Amino acid sequence: MTALLEARDLVRVYQGRKGLFGAAAPVRAVDGISLTVNAGETLGIVGESGSGKSTLGRMLLGVDPAQGGQVLFKGQPMPAAATPEWRALRADMQMVYQDPLAALDRRLTIAAQIREPLEIHRTGTAADRTARVAQLMESVGLRADQADRYPHELSGGQRQRVVIARALATSPDLLVCDEPVSALDVSIQAQVVNLLRDLQAREGLGMVFISHDLKVVRNLCDRVAVMYLGRIVEEGPSERLFADPQHPYTRALISSVPEPGRALDSRVILQGEPPNPARRPRGCAFHPRCSLATDVCRDQVPQLARVAPGQTAACHHCPVTPDVRAA
Amino acid sequence: MTNLVEIRDLRVAFDGVPVLHGIDLDVARGEALGLVGESGCGKSVTWLAALGLLPGKASVSGRVTLEQTDLSGAPRDRLERVRGGRIAMIFQDPSSALNPVLKVGRQLVEALRLHRGLTGAAAKAEALRLMDLVGIPDARGRFTLYPHEFSGGQCQRIMIAMALAGEPDLLIADEPTTALDATIQAQILDLLARLRREMNMAMVFISHDLGAVAQVCERVCVMYAGRIVEEGTVSTLFDRPRHPYTRGLFDALPRLHGPRGALTPIPGTVPDPRNLPAGCAFAPRCNRAQGFCQRNRPDLLRQRDGRALACAYPLPEDDAAPDATAPRMTAHQEGCPT
Numbered sequence: 001m002t003a004l005l006e007a008r009d010l011v012r013v014y015q016g017r018k019g020l021f022g023a024a025a026p027v028r029a030v031d032g033i034s035l036t037v038n039a040g041e042t043l044g045i046v047g048e049s050g051s052g053k054s055t056l057g058r059m060l061l062g063v064d065p066a067q068g069g070q071v072l073f074k075g076q077p078m079p080a081a082a083t084p085e086w087r088a089l090r091a092d093m094q095m096v097y098q099d100p101l102a103a104l105d106r107r108l109t110i111a112a113q114i115r116e117p118l119e120i121h122r123t124g125t126a127a128d129r130t131a132r133v134a135q136l137m138e139s140v141g142l143r144a145d146q147a148d149r150y151p152h153e154l155s156g157g158q159r160q161r162v163v164i165a166r167a168l169a170t171s172p173d174l175l176v177c178d179e180p181v182s183a184l185d186v187s188i189q190a191q192v193v194n195l196l197r198d199l200q201a202r203e204g205l206g207m208v209f210i211s212h213d214l215k216v217v218r219n220l221c222d223r224v225a226v227m228y229l230g231r232i233v234e235e236g237p238s239e240r241l242f243a244d245p246q247h248p249y250t251r252a253l254i255s256s257v258p259e260p261g262r263a264l265d266s267r268v269i270l271q272g273e274p275p276n277p278a279r280r281p282r283g284c285a286f287h288p289r290c291s292l293a294t295d296v297c298r299d300q301v302p303q304l305a306r307v308a309p310g311q312t313a314a315c316h317h318c319p320v321t322p323d324v325r326a327a
Numbered sequence: 328m329t330n331l332v333e334i335r336d337l338r339v340a341f342d343g344v345p346v347l348h349g350i351d352l353d354v355a356r357g358e359a360l361g362l363v364g365e366s367g368c369g370k371s372v373t374w375l376a377a378l379g380l381l382p383g384k385a386s387v388s389g390r391v392t393l394e395q396t397d398l399s400g401a402p403r404d405r406l407e408r409v410r411g412g413r414i415a416m417i418f419q420d421p422s423s424a425l426n427p428v429l430k431v432g433r434q435l436v437e438a439l440r441l442h443r444g445l446t447g448a449a450a451k452a453e454a455l456r457l458m459d460l461v462g463i464p465d466a467r468g469r470f471t472l473y474p475h476e477f478s479g480g481q482c483q484r485i486m487i488a489m490a491l492a493g494e495p496d497l498l499i500a501d502e503p504t505t506a507l508d509a510t511i512q513a514q515i516l517d518l519l520a521r522l523r524r525e526m527n528m529a530m531v532f533i534s535h536d537l538g539a540v541a542q543v544c545e546r547v548c549v550m551y552a553g554r555i556v557e558e559g560t561v562s563t564l565f566d567r568p569r570h571p572y573t574r575g576l577f578d579a580l581p582r583l584h585g586p587r588g589a590l591t592p593i594p595g596t597v598p599d600p601r602n603l604p605a606g607c608a609f610a611p612r613c614n615r616a617q618g619f620c621q622r623n624r625p626d627l628l629r630q631r632d633g634r635a636l637a638c639a640y641p642l643p644e645d646d647a648a649p650d651a652t653a654p655r656m657t658a659h660q661e662g663c664p665t
Contacts (some may be wrong), residue, residue: 049479050509155596185365186535190579190592197589212509219581219590242583256513257583258538260565269517270510273478 002075004206005037005060005093005174011068012055016278025278029055031230032069039173042200042207044238045220046214046253048274050225057178057210061093062086062191071172091121094167098149098179100159104151111137111147111164136165139202140195157188164195168203175199176208193220216259218242223310226250229285229322232304236311246313249286284316294319329394331356331496331529332414334379337389339369339376346600347372349389351627354497357579359523359530360504361544363537363576367597369553370533374499378414379406384554412442414489419502421482425474432470435492442493457488462518480511487518497529498522504539516543537576541565541600549573552598552608555627569614569634569641607639615640 012030029052037043047053058064060071062078071078073093094117097103104113111133115259118129134144135207140161151159160180167175177196180282181189191218199205200220211217217224219240226247227233234247245251255268276280284302287293296316304312332354339347347369354360362370375381377391377398391398393409401409410416418424426434435454439445445453451470458466461484474482483503490498500519504512520543523530534540540547541561548558549570557570568574578591593611598604602612610620619639620653632644 030374048510157596185597186537186576187365187579187593188596190581190590193581194589194592214509215581215583217588232374239587248396253509254508254583258513258536258542259515259583260537260541260577267513269513269516273480273511 002100003036003072003230004039004041004074005208006072006075007069008072009034009069010056010059010066010071012052012059012064013067028230028280029277030059030066031280033230035225035226035232035235037174037206037208039206040200040204041223042209042221044217044224045208045210045227046217046224047227048212048253050229050274050277051228052277053210053227054178055103056227057095057176057208060208061090061095061174061176063095066105066237075308082260091117091170092172093124093174093176094170094172096160096163096167096177096180098176098182100156100163100183101151103163104159106151108155110142111149113162113170114166117166121170123170132169134255136169139168139199140165155188156184157191160184160192161195163201164192168199168205171203172205174206174208176210178210179212180209182211182213189216191282196220199280200206214242214254226253229274229280231285231314232309233286233315234313235304236308240308240311244308246307246311246318247286247315248290248292248317250313252289284314329356330354331358331394331587333390334377334438335390335391337373337376337391338387339372339381340386342384343386346553346603347376350555352548352555354529354531356496357523357527357529358546359532359544360535361547361615362531362550363535363540363547364550365535365597366548367552367600370550371501374416374501374531378410378416378499380404380410380416380499411438411490411495412493413495414497414499415493415495416499416501417483417486417490417503419505421486421506422474422479424486425482427474430471430473431477435485435489438489438492453492454488457491460491460522461485461488462514465490473610478511479506480514483507483515484518487515487522491522491526494526495528497531499531500535500644501533502535503532505534505536513537519543533581537565537580549576551605553600554608554637555635556609556637557634558627559632563632563634567642567644569630569636569644570638571615571640571642572609574642575612607637615642 010030010033014027014029016025016027033056045053055064059066062071062081065081114133114136115129118132137147142158142161181192184192197220209217209221221238224238224241225232228249234250243253245254252268252270270289281288283299284297287297302314302316304314307313307318307321330353334350337347337350350373364370376387378456381387389399393413398409432454435457436450439450439453455466463469463481463484503538504515516539532540532544545562547561547564549557550574557564557573564573568577575593579593581590593612598608606622606624607620609617617640625639626638627635629635
């Protein structure tokens with residue numbers, strides 16, 4: 001089976017600068033990332049700010065060009081951005097961002113905005129499009145009488161539903177969501193998470209879900225990749241990864257999530273801050289904050305290796321499971 | 328325990344639209360109180376109003392006392408001695424609260440001069456001590472840096488250091504960790520808990536994150552649409568929430584452990600303050616609401632276990648553990664008092 005989306009060794013370098021007139025300091029925002037999303041599968045990408053997860057999300061859709069590596073969509077290389085081939089492909093792959101108000105046109109009614117992708121991709125007749133808009137609004141839980149409203153007349157959760165309905169208009173196979181529920185209140189967040197769960201089940205949508213909210217990612221994703229400074233440091237099935245994280249960074253990240261009923265004292269509190277991507281530490285990028293770090297960590301970059309069935313981690317100190325014990 | 332701050336019947340209206348409908352709140356000396364609720368519930372407005380920080384278009388009524396000092400309608404100079412001195416406040420976005428064109432050391436020294444009258448070498452020494460206290464590595468070397476040269480977590484540490492400059496009796500932290508990464512958030516929560524213990528300072532922790540509140544607070548108030556709907560110790564409220572809204576907030580949270588499944592959202596949205604329901608503001612979204620709730624607003628009443636609760640049909644006392652499935656109550660099972 002061909003994967004829906006495959007990324008091989010993706011690299012994205014931004015030309016940063018030291019100070020206003022300083023020497024060029026390249027920032028490797030995405031530094032050799034490979035991943036696969038199968039049809040109907042949801043891959044979660046978690047990491048702190050500056051880990052490169054949003055850049056990766058844009059690269060997966062070809063919005064941001066890769067300086068190295070390749071993205072394959074349904075087995076075919078991703079065409080360059082803004083070419084007619086790429087535009088045509090955009091009907092099959094869509095994106096949802098964090099801030100729905102910024103993603104919507106304030107001067108268009110929500111029905112017009114949901115309809116826009118259908119117009120762009122010349123889908124069906126005018127009557128078909130009207131019917132599709134009504135169907136999309138219903139499927140994301142918007143009322144028919146809201147069709148003529150403007151974005152400012154809706155609540156945050158409703159606006160995000162409009163954005164999701166618009167992304168789904170062309171029946172894409174892949175949806176990349178970048179922090180889609182982070183700006184929403186708890187009770188509304190649950191409504192949108194449930195909506196995305198429904199869509200997975202109903203439409204068989206493949207999804208890349210980028211978020212810093214581990215609880216939401218665990219709830220929604222089949223597999224999770226943890227990023228640190230432009231690299232994947234651990235990847236595995238959602239349930240396993242959260243129950244038995246192997247990489248010390250994943251452990252600290254999961255432990256840092258405050259949960260009602262868990263005392264502060266029992267948590268692993270990581271010291272220090274994520275280093276500046278422009279000044280990536282030698283060896284394992286995590287070693288300055290890691291309690292397990294030894295000489296080898298300061299010297300050699302660890303590669304992703306199998307630590308459990310379906311689970312890989314890039315750490316010199318994780319016991320590696322030999323492939324012969326494949327499950 | 329004597330109360331440090333007492334708020335009585337605090338009301339706020341913006342352009343004639345009431346957004347805070349009579350808040351009564353006490354903060355004891357050294358206590359950590361959490362205020363939780365969704366955006367627009369009035370959790371921040373309560374304290375901005377109490378400290379006279381709301382813009383002129385807001386009309387504020389009610390009484391706020393800090394020990395013997397009456398703060399409501401107090402003249403500007405009296406409020407200014409309290410603000411930053413006896414009561415300090417930190418906000419969600421530390422980088423916008425710091426002056427970007429002044430070195431952080433100078434900003435700290437200014438706070439020390441204003442609130443403690445320190446100048447010169449004494450002020451600098453104290454500023455360095457505060458930077459150490461909040462965990463800025465190499466304080467001496469970074470004294471002359473500008474805010475943009477610090478990360479978000481470190482800017483928040485500097486904000487905390489500035490808040491501590493006046494040796495406040497009460498620190499109001501308004502979503503202090505919301506804009507920070509998970510691992511940094513854990514560090515700041517740890518720092519706040521430690522500082523409070525060491526300085527015997529009271530803290531009001533305003534957050535929408537129930538987990539964070541549980542970790543740093545002893546007592547918590549849940550607010551909805553400008554009113555307190557449930558109040559009690561963290562253990563009482565979080566183990567056995569009785570207001571359907573409190574319970575709904577817990578049920579809506581995805582979990583880090585246990586089975587993964589569809590979440591239980593609270594249906595609908597927060598009511599528009601211009602168009603509040605006649606009865607209980609939560610009734611339109613409440614699965615336990617009866618006809619009574621549509622017409623009557625429940626008062627916040629003290630319960631046997633010490634909590635205060637504003638609900639006519641609360642979850643039963645014994646069967647309210649958040650992990651159990653929500654009990655379905657029909658009108659048939661429970662009589663309507665009207």
